[in-house]
Amino acid sequence: MASLVLKNLTKKFGNFTAVDNINLEVNNGEMVALLGGSGCGKTTTLRMIAGFTDQYEGSIQVDGREMNHIPAYKRNMGVFFQNYALFPHMNTFDNIAFGLKMQKLPKGIIKEKVQNILELVKMTGMEKRHPRELSGGQQQRVALARALVTEPTVLLLDEPLSNLDAKLRVEMQLEIKRIQRELGITTIIVTHDQEEAVSLADRVVVMNAGEILQVGKPREVFDRPANMFVADFMGFSNFISGKVKNADGSMVRVICSEKELIINEMNSAGFTPGDSITMSIRPENIVLADKNSENALTGTVKSVTYKGTITRVEINDIFAETVFVNIHDYEGYEVGDEITVAFPSQKLIIYKNLLN
C-alpha cells in the first residue's frame, strides 16, 4: 500500500507530446480514475507508472521513492491489461502463480495464495483451465487475480471493463470496487467511459491532449465540470451562448438569445456584466414545468426519440441553439408541439468565452 506522486511528468514521442507536465498525488488506498478519450495520454501515463515506457521527464514517486531508474520488473506493481495478456501456454493456476514464482516463494505458500485469490474473484475450481477455455468475463477475473496476488504496492487497471458486455460490466464494476476496498490497495484505473470512472473512483482525473483538465470527486466532475471540454465529455450536451447581465455573490444573471436566466450556487467572481459566456446544463437536469416556474422558457418540439429508459427531446425556438432534454416520464409531446421547460438555477453552469 503506497502513495503515488507524479511531478511534472512529460513524455514526448518525437515531435508529439503525449503527456504534458502532469502533476498528481494519489493517496494511500485511494482509487483514482484517469478519464479521457483516445489519445489523451492516460494510457501513456499508466505505462510510465508501470515502467513500460522509460525516458520521460519529471518524476514518479511511490512512497517517496523515485521510480525513474527502476525497471518494470522491479517495481512490484500489479498491472491489468486491456487485452488481459494472459499467458496462453499456461493454465489459470500457473498464470496467477507466475508473479509468486518470480518472487521465489515456496510452493506451499504459492498454492495457498492462489487459492485465496481465486476465492476472492470467485474463480475457484478453474485452476486447470487454459485461457482459451475461459469466457471473456472469466479471463478478466483471472487477469485481475494475477495482478493482485503478488500484493503489489500499486494496482494499475487499463480499461478493465471495456471488453465486457453491459450486464457483465455492471457486475464487475461492483466486484472491482469491493475488492479494492477490501484490500485497500492504491489503484489507478484508466478508462474512456465516464460512467465507469464516476462509479468506481474516489477521485476522477479528466485528461485531454496530454494535460489534466480537472481533478475532483466524481460528483464534482460530474456536476461541475471545470471547463467546456470536461463538460462536453461528461455529457453536458447543451452549450448556449450568451452574455452576463449582472453578477453578485453567488448569483449571476445571463441573457441568452434575448431570454434572461438566473444561475445560483456559483462563484460569481470574475464575471462582469457584458462578458461573453457559454451556458451549459445536462439534458436530464432540464425539467418540464409550467410557465411561471423560475427559468421556464417555451419552445417547439423538433424531434422525439424514445431510448427506453429516457426519451430524448430536441427543442427549438428557445435559444438560437437546439436544446436537448432527456425526459423520464414521456408525456406524449409530438413534433411541432409547444413545450415549456425549466432550467433549474443550481444546475446551470457558465463558462467564460476567452475569445470575444
Added chain:
Amino acid sequence: MTKQKKQALLLALPTVLALLAFFVIPMVYILMITLKADGMKYFQKFFTDTMYLGILKTTIVVSLKVTVIALFLGYPTAYFIARTKSKMKSVLMIVIIFPFLVSAVVRSYGWMVILGNKGLLNQLLLAIGLIQKPLVILNTSTAVIIGLVHLLIPYMILSITSVIQSIDQNIEDAAYSLSASPIQTFLRVIFPLSSPGVISGCILVFTMSMTSYVTPKLLGGSRFRMMSTMVSQEVNVNFNWGLASAISYILLFTILIILLITTYATASVNNKVGGGKSV
C-alpha cells in the same frame, strides 16, 4: 526509444557480424580483386562475345517462359486452393509443398527418367503409336523448362494463394450482386486485387530460374548452357576464374536490377490496390 533501440541493435549484432564476415566482405573483396587483377577485361569479353550474350539471352528467355507457364498453371491452382472448402485442401497443400523439400537433384533425376530418349514418356508414346521415333526432349531447353516449372511453380502457387485468401469473399459476392459475370468479376475485381501476389510470385520464379544450376545442368546436358552452369564450367573445366567471376557478378547485378525495378513497380501497384482485405 534509444534504450530500446540499443537493445535491438545488441540483439542484431551477432547476426550482422556473421553476415558481414562470411557474406558481404567476401563478395565485395572478390569483386575488388577481380577488378584489380583483370580490370573490366572479362566483363568486356562477356558483353562483346555473341556466344556469352547468347547464353545470357537464353537464360532470360527460359526464365520468362518458365514464369509465364508457372503463372498460367499456378494461378487457377492457387485460386482453387484458396477458395475450396473441401477436405482436399490440406492434401493439396501437402502436394504443393512437399516437392519443395525434395532436392533439385532428385527431382531432375525423376524428369530424366521420364523425358529421356528411352524414358517413360517416349516408351508410352511409341507404344500407343503416336510417334515413330523417340522425341528428343532431354538435353534441350524444353526439358529444362519443364524441370524448372516443376521446381518453381510451388512458389507461384503459394504466393498467389496467400493473397487470394486475404481477399474477402464478400467482395466477389458484391460483384455478382451487381450483375458482373464470373469472367468480369475475375478481370475487374479478383485479378487486380491479387496482383501483389502475382507480382511477387513472378519475381520469385523469374529470379530463381535465372540463377538455377542443378536443373539446367542435369536436364540440359553439356551443350545447353545457362548463366549458372557456365560459371561452373569456367571454374571446373576451363579454369578461367576471371571469366567465371565476371559472369557471376553480371548475373548478380542483373538480378539486383530486376529486383529494384520490380520493387518500384510493386510499390506503385500496391498504392492503387489498397483494399479488398477482409477485416
Added chain:
Amino acid sequence: MSDNRIGWLSKIITIFVFMFLLAPLVVIILASFSPTPLVVFPPKGFSLKWYGNIFTSSTNFSSGFINSIEVAVIATAIDVLLGVTAALSVSRYQFKGRELLISFFTSPMYVPSIAFAFVLLQVFSQIGSFPGMLKILLGHMIIIMPYIVRNTLSVLSGFDWTLEDAAASLGASPVKTFSKVTLPLIKPGVVAGAMLSFLYSFDEAVLSSLLSSPKFVTLPIRIMNYMEFSFDPTLAAISTVLILMSLLLIILLEKFIGLDMFLSN
C-alpha cells in the same frame, strides 16, 4: 457456400498441376523397385536389389548421407541462434532503419548461389587449406539464414507483445520473460522453420558441389557423381529414401503446426 465459385477450368488445371507435381516423384519410387537397369513401363517385376546397392556401391552414399546430416544439423543450429535473435531484434519495437536491417538479414536470398559459392571458393583458395566440411558449413550457414529469419519474423508477427509487459509487471527479468513466456510460445513455429532449413541444407547442391573436397562430399553431390557413370535405379533407390524423408517431415509439420507458415507473404 459450395465450391460453385470455382470454375471447372480451375479444377481441371489444378488436377493437372497435382499430377504434374507428383509425376517425377512417383516415377522414382516405382523405378526403385525395377528389376532391370533400364526403367520400363509397365514394370516387369519387383526387386529390392538397388536398395542393397546403395551400400555396396563404390560410391559412398552412406558417408554422403552422414556428411549432409552433419552440415545440416550444425548449420541449422547456428542459424536458429543467430536468426531468432535477429528476428527478435527487429520485431519488438519500431525504429528507424528497421526495414533496412530486415533486408540485410534476408539479402543472401537474392544472391545467386553459384556466385556466392564461387566467391567462397576463391576466398578459401587464398587462405590456403581449409577443411571441406567447414567451407560447406559456412556457405550453408549464410544461405539458410534468410529462411530462418523470415520464418521467425512471421511467427513473431502474430505474437502478443503485451505478454512480455505482463511478465515484467509480475517481476520477471528480461531473461526470465524470454525463457518462460516468449520462447515457449514461439518454439513450435521456430522448430518448424528449423526443420525446413535443415532440409534445405541437406538438399543443397550448388555450394556443396563447388566447395566439396575429396574427403568431404555431401549426398546430393554423390548422387550427381553417380549419374556421371551410371544411370541405374540405385539412383532411384537413394532418391526414394530422400523423398520419404521429406514426405514424413511435411506430414509431421501438417499434423503438429499446420502448413499456414508457407502462406505468409
